[in-house]
Amino acid sequence: MTKMINLTINGKAVQVLEGTTILEAAKQNNIFIPHLCYLENVHKFGSCRLCVVEVEGSRNLQASCMVPVWEGMKVHTNSGEVRKHRRMLYEMMLSNHPQDCLSCTRNQDCEMQAMGQLLGVTEARFGGDNEKGEVEITPSITRDMAKCILCRRCVTACNQIQGVGAISSQKRGFNTVISPAMELPLGSVDCAYCGQCTAVCPVGALKETDAIDMVWQALEDPNKRVIVQTAPAVRAALGEEFGMEAGHCVTGKMAAALHELGFDDVFDTNFAADLTILEEGTEFLGRVAKALTGGEATLPMITSCSPGWIKYVEHTFPDELDHLSTCKSPHMMLGALIKSFYAKKIGVDPKDIYVVSVMPCTAKKFEVTRPEMMNDGVPNVDAVLTTRELAKMIKQNGIDFVNLEEMNFDNPLGLSTGAADIFGVTGGVMEAALRTVYELVTGRELPFPELHVSPIVGLEQVKEATIKITDTLPEYKFLEGVEVKVAVTSGLKGAKKLVKQIAEGISPYHFIEVMGCPGGCIAGGGQPRMTTDELRQKRMAAIYEEDEGKPLRKSHENPDIQKLYKDFLGEPNGHTSHELLHTHYTERGLYNDRLQEEI
């Protein structure tokens, strides 16, 4: 039963659903109330009080983001009193905020700055103290708590949305600080480096650790061959940074911009996504074959492309790591191939090659530093830029992105099928795997309209599907009549549910896809801020549009992948693959108590 409430805002009569807050009611009626800590559909806490309004009959000004409307309410959002109060609050906030905007990475992209402009505050009247400790730089995330305005959006992201709880509010009053327990460094606790906190922070307090300088340096070094690759989700969001309409991929312009920035080769992580499907699909069939023919095999198998998810499971379920596919994530695979297969092809020493990955992800910055991600003493990938960072570099270089002539990725590591595109969205890796595995086993195309496995498409936290295998090809007779049960989740909270089932021995699934961020890579911690569900939907549509526009839709049909196996790798899961494309995991424990002391 939904009841409608009548009220007036600035004299205008409006009607909204019962339970709506004043702020939401105003928004629905195109009246903007300034707000800072509130984040639509994500976070409501009432700490900044910049959203105050006058409610007739109430003695004090009310925080409009917290107060629900009532029948006959009369609200004034912009009276002299309100304006004065708002400015005062803002100036107090500014008084203990370091005023080094010019050297802050969020300059021009900061909600605090924007608020100051909106309120017309042009000088800092109050001076104040600020002792919130040193800047912490982890491989993925940089924390500068002196800049924190205590909105607690990050606490909501980490606790309520991701279910990790690496950070929380510590101490009280003026000493309040957002940090891990006992103010331990973030790098020493069970933070997954998913970056969801950096994606919601309104100021420069939580952000990705900068790689832009390193990449410029490499580009300027005449002795380095600098090679770039881009993840599937980057093209679905990059345009937003240049004011382009969300919901369309900017693949061609992105490739052109990367050429213009001076990269020697512009490759596509999508190529390696296709490769991943062959490696992971083969691994999966191998495990199932073993299990069905009386052997020992660990099922369900879980995907391993999302490094935030990997770090999370290493901390939270260190006893379940055998369930992870041994496949490296696609960009690591491509890095390993660039420094072996491609290096040989162009006759360059792998040590003189510098690989940059552009990713929607902050966890990938940590992933490339893992000791497992090296071959012959050189790291597979040298630097990771987030989508946000790439946009910055393009702007720094004065490139007119919107009007760029479209270009293609370079050969031989640039061609991909539609199956690779959907790696960027929740459900995509599973669908891509099923497109290939089903056809391999039965000789027939996956029986879904447009090849989309509809039950696992969409933004729900946990999705599942059952695929019945019939009329198999002779060599897969052991699968005849088998119902393959798959589950898909995005966000670490959903992942916890599914792994808990495994730990308790009650998981009904054979194959599980996990992406660490809600919605998948399209809403990764390194994507343009602020990711709303509306934007997720649009980016998802962009990804599927890209997929459907490709002449080839299944990874095993990629002719360059076929050639790579023929010329270099041999067989999927063969010896060379194992050397270059597969990895192992590290038991960490919730308190890093399972880590072996490193020497």
Next chain:
Amino acid sequence: MKEEKSICCCCEEENQAELIAKINEVIEHYKNKEGSLIQVLHQAQNIYGYLPLEVQKLVADGLGKPVSEVSGVVSFYSFFSTQPRGKHTIRVCLGTACYVRGGKKLVDRLCDILDIKVGDTTADRQFTFEVARCIGACGLAPAMMIDDVVYKQVNPDKLNAILAKYKD
């Protein structure tokens, strides 16, 4: 249990394992009761004397909460302490009256004598040293308290003599 190993500190008097077992009993009792975190922490502090990180982890795991949240609660309330407490608590008043009449000097001198910072406990666990806001003896500032006894118009040079009474 892995926690027991890491908890072990240098004081031999108490049997750590026994204390941990007692805390685990408390946790077991409150396990499925919503909103019992503060209760559990209280009892854990009574048992253990204070709430170091290792005890916070125990409580966090037991109640299925992240330790960052537990630590948030511990650091929010002043009645929780993450440091061992001394046998006696010294509180120097830094209310307005005491402050202007030399409270700060008392603090500095005590830091020297005890060789610790405000908020800490001496190595021999005799004294925990804190500051207070007005203890109601403004007329006879500067004032301080040791446990329940109020000392008024304290002369910094007399501090050694006062403390001597509390040493065993």
